[in-house]
Amino acid sequence: MKIITWNMQRGRGTDGVADLGRAVAMLRAFSDFDVLCLQEVACGYTDLDGYDGSDQFAEMATLLPGYTALNGKTDDANAHPPRAFGNMMFSRYPVLQACRHSLPWPAEDGVMSMQRGALEATVDTPSGPLRVCTTHLEYFSPRQRAAQVERLRELHVEAIMHARTSRPGLFKHGPFAVVPRAAAAVLTGDCNFLPDSTDHARLLAPFDDASIPPYLDAWALAHPGQAHAPTVGLHDASPEPDRPFTIDYIYLSADLAPRVRRLEVHGDATGSAHQPVLLELG
Template identity: 55%
Template structure:
C-alpha cells in the first residue's frame, strides 16, 4: 500500500498563531506512516524566528529524501544580508528518479494580492512501479489566476503523458534519458471548492487520449460530500463554516487502485488538515 499525505502547514503556524514545526512533525507521526509527504507553505526567513524550515524538515525526517520548490525568493527586508524563501517540499521514502519545477501562470490583476506559484513534479521508484507525483499550491485571491494555473496543470499532465509514451534517444549527462511516469497523483492546496469551475475544469476530459484526472475522494467515497480540510478548529466568532481546499487527484489509469481517503480532522497543526490517500501500488 502506497500512502501519500498532503498538508498545507502554513509555515508551522497553528490556529492559535504560534509557530512550531515540531508540532507539525508530531501530528504527522500520529496520523500515519507515509511513503510520500507533500507540504505547502514551507518558509525560510519569513517566520518570526527566521528558521530554515526546508532544512529542518530534512533533519526531522531521516530516511526520507526532501525536494523543495521555491516560489518566492527575495532579499531580506531592512537591508539585511541573505535571502528569504517560500514554497513547498515533497518528501519521499522511495528513490526520486527525477525532479522538475514548473512556474505557474501569474497574470497581472490590478488591486488583487498575489504571489508566484509553482508545481513540483517528481518521478519516484515505488515498490509497485514508477509514479509521477505533482504537488501544487494554487492562487487564493484571484479566480482568474487560479483558472490559468489549472490550465497549465492540464498542459503539464498532457506533456508528461506524451513523454511517458515516447522513447527517448540515448544520451549522456543531462541528456541521459530520465522518466516521467504515466500513472500520476496530483496533490496539494488548490484554494478551490468542490464543484467550482476550476475543480470541474481540472477534471475535464482530454481530446488526445491523455488520461483525465479523477478526484480521489469521489473514487474512494462515491456519493459523499468532501470532508472539510480548512477551518475545523477556527473558533473565532467571525469564522466561516469549515470547507474543502485540499485534494489529491489520480490519473484515470490509477482510479481502481485508490483504496482510501481520509482527513486528519483531530489535529491542530495549522488551519488546514492533513489529507491521506492510500493506493494499492506494491508492498
C-alpha cells in the same frame, strides 16, 4: 503506498505557535507515510505571526531522515536575510526525476498575489514509477487560478507524452540522458477552490485526446456520493457562516483509480488551519 498532503502554514498551530517538531510528530501519528507533500514552507519571513524566520526547508529535511527531501521554492528572494516560500516533497522511495514548474502569473492591477509553482517528482515505487506533483494555487485572483489549472492540465499531458516517447540519450550524454517521467500521476495540494467550483470541474475535465487519462478526485472514488470532508476552518473561532470548507485535494490519473484503498482527512489535527489529507493506494 501512502501519500499525505498538507498546507502546514509554516507549522503554526491553532495555538499560534510554529513548532515543526510537533507538526512532524502529528503527521507520523496520522500515518507511516511514503510520500509527504507540503505547502507554505517558509524561510526568512520574520513578520509572519508565530514564526521566527528560520529556514524550514532545511529544518524539515533534518526532522525527516530516511526521506529524500525536495524543495519547490516559488518565492525565492535575494534579501538579507534570504527569504523563500513554497512547497516541499519527501519520498521514502528513490526519486528518479524532479521538476519544478512555475505556474502562470498574469499581471492584475490592484490584486495581491504571488508566484505559484508545482513541484513534481517521479518516484520509483514497488508498483512502478509514479509521478507525484504538489501545488498551491492562487488565493486572491480567480483569473490567475484558472490559468494555473490550465497549466496543470498541460503538464499532465506533457508528462504522459514524455512517458510514451522513445528518446535518445544515454548516461554519457549528461543532462540529455533519458530519465523516466511517469505517466501514472497523483496531484496534491491546496487548490484554493471549492468542490463545486468551475476550477474543480475544469481540472477533472476529459482531454481532447481520449487516450490521456483525466484526473479524478480521490475523495469521490473513496467516498462515492458523499460530500467532501472539510479541510479548513475546523478548529478556528471564526463566526463566518461558510466555515468549515474544502480546498485541499488529492487527485490521481484515471488509470490509478482501481488502486484507491483509502482517502482520509485528519479532522483532529491542529498543526495549522488546514487538515492533512491521506491517500492510500493498493
